[in-house]
Amino acid sequence: MVHQLIRKASGRTVRMNISVLNLKNYLQSSSRLARASLLVVFFLFSFLFITNVAHAQNRAAMQKRLQAAKQKQKQWTPPPIRLPEAVIEKPKKPVISVKEIDREPAARKSVADAADAIDTILKSEWSAAGITQSEALTDEQFVRRTYLELGGRIPRLDEAKVFLDKSGKQKRIDLIDDLLTSPDYVSHFYNFWADILRLKERPDVQRLVFEPYMDWVKQSIANNTPYNTWVFTMLTADGKLWDNPAVGYQLRDRGMALPYIDNTVRVFLGTQIGCAQCHDHPFDKWTQKQFYELAALTSGTRDRDFSGKGGGGMSSMMGMGMQAQAGNAKKLAKELNEARKERKVSANTLQFLRLNTTSVNFKPTPLKLPHDYQYDNGAPNQKVDAAVLWGTIPEQYKDADGRTQFAAWLTASDNRQFARAIANRLWKKMFGVGVVEPVDDFQDGNIPASESLLEHLTDEMLRLDFDLREFIRIIASTEAWQSRAVIHEPTAAEPYLFTGPALKRMTAEQLWDSTLTLVANNEWAFQRPSAEEVKKVAAVDLGTTQFDEFVTIWKKYNEELGRGGYTKKIRSVAGYKDQILVRSSELPLQTLPLSHFLSQFGVGDRDSIQSSSEGATVPQVLTMFNGWTTHTMLERGSVIYDNVAKQKTSKGAVDTIFLSILARRPTVTELGLSRREIETSAQSPAAGCGNLIWALLNTREFMFIQ
Numbered sequence: 273m274v275h276q277l278i279r280k281a282s283g284r285t286v287r288m289n290i291s292v293l294n295l296k297n298y299l300q301s302s303s304r305l306a307r308a309s310l311l312v313v314f315f316l317f318s319f320l321f322i323t324n325v326a327h328a329q330n331r332a333a334m335q336k337r338l339q340a341a342k343q344k345q346k347q348w349t350p351p352p353i354r355l356p357e358a359v360i361e362k363p364k365k366p367v368i369s370v371k372e373i374d375r376e377p378a379a380r381k382s383v384a385d386a387a388d389a390i391d392t393i394l395k396s397e398w399s400a401a402g403i404t405q406s407e408a409l410t411d412e413q414f415v416r417r418t419y420l421e422l423g424g425r426i427p428r429l430d431e432a433k434v435f436l437d438k439s440g441k442q443k444r445i446d447l448i449d450d451l452l453t454s455p456d457y458v459s460h461f462y463n464f465w466a467d468i469l470r471l472k473e474r475p476d477v478q479r480l481v482f483e484p485y486m487d488w489v490k491q492s493i494a495n496n497t498p499y500n501t502w503v504f505t506m507l508t509a510d511g512k513l514w515d516n517p518a519v520g521y522q523l524r525d526r527g528m529a530l531p532y533i534d535n536t537v538r539v540f541l542g543t544q545i546g547c548a549q550c551h552d553h554p555f556d557k558w559t560q561k562q563f564y565e566l567a568a569l570t571s572g573t574r575d576r577d578f579s580g581k582g583g584g585g586m587s588s589m590m591g592m593g594m595q596a597q598a599g600n601a602k603k604l605a606k607e608l609n610e611a612r613k614e615r616k617v618s619a620n621t622l623q624f625l626r627l628n629t630t631s632v633n634f635k636p637t638p639l640k641l642p643h644d645y646q647y648d649n650g651a652p653n654q655k656v657d658a659a660v661l662w663g664t665i666p667e668q669y670k671d672a673d674g675r676t677q678f679a680a681w682l683t684a685s686d687n688r689q690f691a692r693a694i695a696n697r698l699w700k701k702m703f704g705v706g707v708v709e710p711v712d713d714f715q716d717g718n719i720p721a722s723e724s725l726l727e728h729l730t731d732e733m734l735r736l737d738f739d740l741r742e743f744i745r746i747i748a749s750t751e752a753w754q755s756r757a758v759i760h761e762p763t764a765a766e767p768y769l770f771t772g773p774a775l776k777r778m779t780a781e782q783l784w785d786s787t788l789t790l791v792a793n794n795e796w797a798f799q800r801p802s803a804e805e806v807k808k809v810a811a812v813d814l815g816t817t818q819f820d821e822f823v824t825i826w827k828k829y830n831e832e833l834g835r836g837g838y839t840k841k842i843r844s845v846a847g848y849k850d851q852i853l854v855r856s857s858e859l860p861l862q863t864l865p866l867s868h869f870l871s872q873f874g875v876g877d878r879d880s881i882q883s884s885s886e887g888a889t890v891p892q893v894l895t896m897f898n899g900w901t902t903h904t905m906l907e908r909g910s911v912i913y914d915n916v917a918k919q920k921t922s923k924g925a926v927d928t929i930f931l932s933i934l935a936r937r938p939t940v941t942e943l944g945l946s947r948r949e950i951e952t953s954a955q956s957p958a959a960g961c962g963n964l965i966w967a968l969l970n971t972r973e974f975m976f977i978q
Contacts, residue, residue, distance in 0.1 A: 568639040776886060916928050
């Protein structure tokens with residue numbers, strides 16, 4: 273091509289010389305005006321000629337550069353695989369066993385009818401307000417939103433292709449059901465509940481090992497345990513963490529009887545009564561006396577720790593018929609204290625003994641009003657009679673202990689606020705805005721956006737017998753949820769009437785898990801230990817174990833579950849540079865640095881209820897621009913690297929990148945720009961693909977759920 277351009281340019285030069293000779297003869301015999309006109313024509317012709325030649329030279333130079341780039345591309349060799357083998361290989365067996373969902377026609381019709389009923393209420397609200405529903409989602413938008421909201425991540429390349437290549441409305445129903453029975457659903461909704469229940473590995477300075485409790489919550493989601501059942505179980509559980517993991521809920525506020533009541537009512541009844549702990553509520557109807565009357569029901573919940581200095585509390589242990597264990601635990605505590613003073617063992621051995629002697633039980637204990645009580649309806653230090661905030665204790669529990677009565681009242685089917693609060697929480701989870709906001713501040717002055725919708729959702733929760741998964745299934749099947757996202761202004765005077773879900777950024781966990789989807793074939797290379805696995809390395813027979821054996825067991829425990837050993841074990845399986853490439857639900861959040869991706873994007877600290885944030889910060893931008901994400905994706909062995917490398921054309925590479933990251937194919941304009949970037953890369957096709965991946969990851973389209 274370059275040679276042809278040169279020959280064409282030479283031919284034009286010969287013709288130009290002939291024209292110049294003829295022009296000179298003509299100018300000698302023509303008038304001055306004619307000569308001037310021809311002179312203009314001559315210079316114009318000369319300019320066009322020179323421009324044409326320069327253009328030909330530029331094209332030739334471009335061809336040379338393209339050939340040089342292609343030659344360099346041919347010489348390029350792929351880098352070695354550096355990602356962990358456990359992350360690259362696909363899992364050989366199901367990572368979590370999830371209870372199947374009823375897919376029979378009758379069950380699906382019931383879901384469709386329930387979804388239609390919600391849509392009917394919303395359409396009535398829209399008509400009255402003079403507003404219209406948002407546009408329906410395209411298949412590309414639907415598959416991405418559904419994976420993110422039900423599975424906590426974007427769809428993989430093959431998952432997006434399979435869905436988009438199918439036809440018919442049935443495919444949307446199938447996808448919802450598939451995701452609700454997947455490990456992704458369990459992981460994602462575990463994160464949802466972890467932020468509410470403040471789940472963390474070591475909530476009490478190495479004293480408690482919460483993995484059994486965390487695994488129990490996860491298994492409750494996988495088994496689709498009715499919500500009222502697992503809440504009742506948490507509120508009434510007895511024993512040690514590895515024998516009855518549900519005791520973790522009561523241990524989370526160990527030694528704090530009043531904050532325990534405050535947090536429990538806030539989480540499960542959506543009501544804030546905390547102010548009434550110290551005085552009558554200034555903005556609601558709750559009095560300080562009512563707070564203490566409710567707390568009196570659970571007064572006596574104890575977490576026995578029998579190993580204090582010199583074996584404090586052993587008399588209580590003996591009172592429970594555990595004389596042999598109490599005596600040996602006292603002896604161990606004394607020996608460990610002496611060894612610690614001589615620096616033969618660390619203080620952590622005593623923490624380990626406390627772990628083995630800590631358990632939950634209930635012994636009713638009178639509760640008194642505070643010493644500075646100021647109201648006329650009671651006196652300082654007066655004994656309080658237990659009472660519920662509203663309604664009555666279910667008849668079958670009238671003779672039960674106070675803690676059981678409290679749990680029975682709170683979870684009773686005729687306690688509509690229990691059903692109302694969880695229905696509102698899940699509605700916000702799916703739509704981004706609750707019918708009542710904030711979701712944990714139900715009070716007389718906090719008017720719902722739609723009273724009819726809220727009560728209908730409450731009725732549905734009761735009809736479903738607190739089947740949370742079925743409730744989510746219904747919401748995901750509504751026309752309203754399958755509509756395009758709407759920009760919602762929380763400060764707007766008018767209530768939001770759910771013409772579509774509110775536009776929102778992915779949570780920190782969704783961003784992490786979506787990024788991991790582009791990197792790892794197996795994001796489950798590590799999973800938290802179960803209660804049985806913890807018991808195997810942590811449980812000590814306090815009746816027979818002697819000092820040396822105890823220290824040996826502690827060392828083994830420290831290697832497996834100690835702060836340093838635990839993280840080291842995870843990194844040995846799924847560590848890559850500074851990252852641990854496993855699902856966010858499996859990461860040891862407490863040991864991660866503040867600079868970690870999850871922390872930067874607002875993961876909750878799990879110290880306060882729902883402390884996560886989706887606000888924007890400068891470090892987030894820097895992380896996306898130059899963090900681990902794109903660097904890891906461009907490692908050979910990563911999912912997106914291998915998928916792009918299989919493509920034989922630049923168009924195939926571009927389609928693969930767009931489908932992998934945005935779950936859609938590129939527009940004509942995007943395709944042209946992207947192919948040019950790949951084909952003209954001075955380094956290699958991989959570098960051009962890397963630039964495209966980087967660009968798409970930094971779009972709002974990737975980070976937001978439309």
